[in-house]
Amino acid sequence: MNKSDRMLAIMLELQRSGRRRAEDLAAAFETSVRTIYRDMQALSEAGVPVIGAPGQGYSLMEGYFLPPVSFTVEEAVALLIGTDFIEHNFDTGYGNGAKASRAKIEAILPETVRLEASRVRAALRLIKGREAEDSREKAHIETLRRAILEERKVSFRYSKKIPEADGSRQSDRTAAPYGLIFLYGAWVLIAHCDLRREIRHFRLSRMSGLKMLDDRFTFPSGFDLQRYRPADDRNQLVRIRVDAGIADKVKESNYFFIEKMEELADGLLVTLRVRQPEEVLQWVLGWGADVAVLEPEPLRNRVREEAEKMLKRY
Template sequence: MNDHYLKKLDRVTAILTQLQSKPIVRAQDLAEKFDVSIRTIYRDVKTLENAGIPIIGEAGSGYSLMDGYKLPPVMFTKEEVLSFITAEKLMQRFSHESLGSHYKTAMEKVRSVLKYSDRNLLANIEKQIDIFDNYPKTEDKIKNIIPTILESIAEKVQICIDYKTVNEEISTRTVEVVGVFFEFNYWYIIAYCTLRNDFRQFRIDRILKLSKMQTPFLQEYGQINDYRKNPNGNKTIVKLLVDKKIMRHLGNSKVYYGLTEEKEAENGFELTFETEWIDEGFPRWLITFSDYAEIIEPESLKTTMRELVQKVSKNF
């Protein structure tokens, strides 16, 4: 069998896997994934149909397997088996508690269908892989909170939450969740808040109570990244001129504090931020490298920094 037919066999098998794992698979997406023409994908799908695989759909719309059709368990390669154990280690360290238990049972099912040799491979290698992090784990206040939130997104229904702010104030909100994301060791949701009539970001460990409602979404939403890129109207634009020698020490912290643009200048880097923490969080972060930074705007931040420096100097 020549190389052409081996590649075709691998691609057809991979297309079958895609059909098993997704409700609808578009020919255009498959063509981009395997770097072939759409006509080649049409021929591959025809090959599967000729082999007796009941595929529903047609060129130009999308393909799916006939409902109820079952295939034997997928066989995993050795590289895929090793990737499972690496992913499991990452999940143990960084996943939310409400997700970790479900991932553990899912991995047990995966292990159960592995070949005996592959199960031995996992047993021998899992103690040789570890993930080190120094962040404390956040505790769940609500069981299965993230799966419940994800269900509300899939079903497009509102949820009602009791939320505690950083100032210890508690409010009840009805929200329509756009998406969930993990950043700087915390899980967040981005949601449309019906109380504020605007999009808001909520830290999941500050949700004290959650209930899924029957009320459907008021509007359709796009992808979560569409909302993370757009300011919600409560942010202040800050511009700093930062010495080049300190830049490498800022790392990801500058992203955390709202960096939107980084432009090299003759005497440093001009950094632009959009921050919600102009009164407390941002000034206290800025003071850690303030001897290497000049505030371009706003003027109010200069006043805040002078007052903060005066407070600090009194303690020393």
Template structure:
């Protein structure tokens, strides 16, 4: 990565953050060493970029800082267009509407050459969520809201062999497997992370409880477990695709 690109990405990683970002997190995001982050931040500060903070404390852009607007290269623009198309096709109505508004704003700010490139992106995403029998977009919106608010949910769930169970879960993420969807949770019955197929959930009712902020039951902990046990997630993915793959 060119140094100029790295400095740009560093500033962008700080843009809009209310809390200081630790140097180790910046290093992980940029794929560089801590020493490189410290040197780059120091260089940006000397050049007038209003970055505040220090090693061990973290860094933040000063409130109200006037940073030039972003501009995308062709590969970045293509990735954005594809991502927005998938959000419009597969996300709930709220995110689909937000994706459409975002695309209008992006296109309005693009020079003609890049706008033409955006129009030629060949990866499409027709609206087909791979689920049936209910307004699935509304389900996704409801789950997104529950995850953001940390609401504990009571699920009426049917297992693979048809047995009905009642689970209280702390929802953490929604995973799309290319035709099938699962809800990643901390399952209180099992005392472990579990994935639930959305089309097997008969009902989802908030218990009225807000999940405690416990690091061992967080999304970050779930992702660490997945990285440590990739074969378990591969099995979940294989079952989801086998049962709900698009024709």
């Protein structure tokens, strides 16, 4: 990074962070503390109101803002695609904000950059989900976003893919919402469930009757959604043999439960890690006779039973 780029980056960092020590800036920009001192002197001489406090670091005078910065084509495309993603996948409030942001970004771009960015964006496309499901999830996101910010519990009816021990697939839940995650194209709520008395994950597409309650909650001390990693309780292995004719399709499926894939002379050996073998039953059946379950035996029997039921229907 040359001196001019580094000085601009330092101003942006001070504007974003408020105050930074010379040592921190030196580490961030991979240079010496002495070089940072010289950069600060040069910024002051250029008229930038830099304030230095011994032992505390540097900051910009309150009320000082940088003029609009210029963007390269790659930077402009990254920002514009980001607004496209938010518009398609977030709730109405943020969707409208994304539209307004896109208009402002395009307004300040030089014509050459705007035209080139438009050409690049024309070659990329984000596909939305089904309209009804998309609309329902966006409404859920708006409610949950408010509940998280206001630290209020929510209630909803949840439909599970795998039935409970009593055979039921639906249950009423009350939970403290901690955050939202966009995972493999689907929104997931991370929340402390009052019924299970632990943190659980809920797919928004399986929720109905979502309401924000008056009951308050407090985030657990030290909880950080960005660092949160759920315990992996997928302790059972499923192994299937895949015929060569669909091996490439299975590889491209990017299925969540796949642990590893091994090439065979006549196909593919796929190992999946699951909580319950039934979780992958529908996925296995979807490949028809081109896959065979090797283990566990109970899953082999379930596939056989389903195949016999299908045969009776035809």
